[in-house]
Amino acid sequence: MKNAKLLKSVLAGTGLLFALTAATQAVAQGKTLYIGMNGGPMEKTFAEFVFPDFEKETGAKVVVVPGTSSDILAKAVAQKDKPQMHVIFLDDGVMYRAINMGLCQPLQKSAAFDELYPVARLKGNMASGVTMGMTGLAYNKKMFDEKGWKAPTSWADLADPKYKGKVVFQSLPSSTFGLHAFLMFNRVQGGTDANVEPGFSAWSKMVGPNVIEYIASSAKISEMVQTNEAGLFPLTPTQVALLKAKGIAIDYAQPKEGSVVLMVAQCVTANNSEPELAQKLAAYLMTAAAQEKFLRGGSYIPSNPKAKADNAANEAEVAQIKTYMNTAVVVDWDAINEKRPEWNTRWNKQIER
Structure with a gap:
């Protein structure tokens, strides 16, 4: 009898989880998030290996606005009153400028955020390192x-x-x-x-x-x-x-x-049109699961040390970076x-x- 009640409770909880997931997808369905980031290999890697799972989970679409850090910063400044980009990737030095200019909003805390290298949590949690x-x-x-x-x-x-x-x-x-x-x-x-x-x-x-x-x-x-x-x-x-x-x-x-x-960091733009969904994307990009995808797809070194490599070469490189981080x-x-x-x-x- 106890086992039957437990099973019923688990099934009810699972049903609630599916309902919540479905509700989240319904809210995000048809919405588009624009992310400013480097074009070329980085854009290709993230578009092919990283964003599809987020899109599948949320029903939203992620579109890359390609450019160098300077390009993306200039766009964000020009659009400050009405941001067209929801998340931006910038080299860490440029990210500090963006934060000081009021272009970013604080990142919501998450388990993945706490897993990052301490140096990857930037300026009062206004931004986070993505690649190290x-x-x-x-x-x-x-x-x-x-x-x-x-x-x-x-x-x-x-x-x-x-x-x-x-x-x-x-x-x-x-x-x-x-x-x-x-x-x-x-x-x-x-x-x-x-x-x-x-x-x-x-x-x-x-x-x-x-x-x-x-x-x-x-x-x-x-x-x-x-x-x-x-x-x-x-x-x-x-x-x-x-x-x-x-x-x-x-x-x-x-x-x-x-x-x-030297990091590529991300922040959620202040006053953007989809703050909740943008925060969800930023949180996803900090997870070991997401970072394993860009490590395997493009050899980008994760900021989350829990991300695991799937081949000997990447594993050796990640291990070496962890060693270098001790004196960085x-x-x-x-x-x-x-x-x-x-x-x-x-x-x-x-x-x-």
Whole structure:
């Protein structure tokens, strides 16, 4: 009799769950959520592997508004009074700007939110990291082997005279990689994220002579490694893994001072037309289940450490990232964003003149 009552209770609860799910689907049916995010591989991966389950569960449709972080931020600013995007993906530094401009609303707490790496919970829970990465040092394995050089171990190695004419560096105004590396070199010189005078004062005489070229983005690095021009440069372990998979002789080195955390973060836009559904999408994208899909579909590293890989290569990369996270540095984006225009101007006049 007790078992019969228990079964009846379970069935009743299951029926209620189905009813609630059906009700949620009915409310969301026919609605469209617009998410601003990087186009290309990221858009393809999320559209193919991640969004379909959310759409199936809710009955809503997710449409990507593609663009760089700068593009998406500009759109969000222009639409501030009447947002057309419900969720936006931005590089973490740009996300801090968006939060300070009042473009985001607080994320609703969830079990998945609590599972994220602590550094992936941004500024009073206004945003969360979705994909994790970090900027460290990478090097031309072929060149290093030929010259008998050991792998670099410190950001200070950018100034080692033996690398004269072998350092490739991303321009500060256009690259987060370059900014991260400059800030870490600045720290080695005694500076802080709010005081970059030591870095600027030392750069021209210590690192400058080693730089063969300042580049706008990292796209040129693979070519310069293959022609044996580039020896040492800032890069992420994920980018290194992608280039190695193409047969390029490159390797990653975690500096002893730590790499710099680099995330793609998400926020739900303030005053958007579908706040409840947008929060539901943001919560879904933090779950291990959703993040396993973009890890497997596009090798994007999860911000939820409970996400599991389905192949040995991804599993090894995720395990390595977890190790790097133990010494990874989080920079002060509020201080940086306040001064960055000034730094960019100074960089152009003093460093890349």
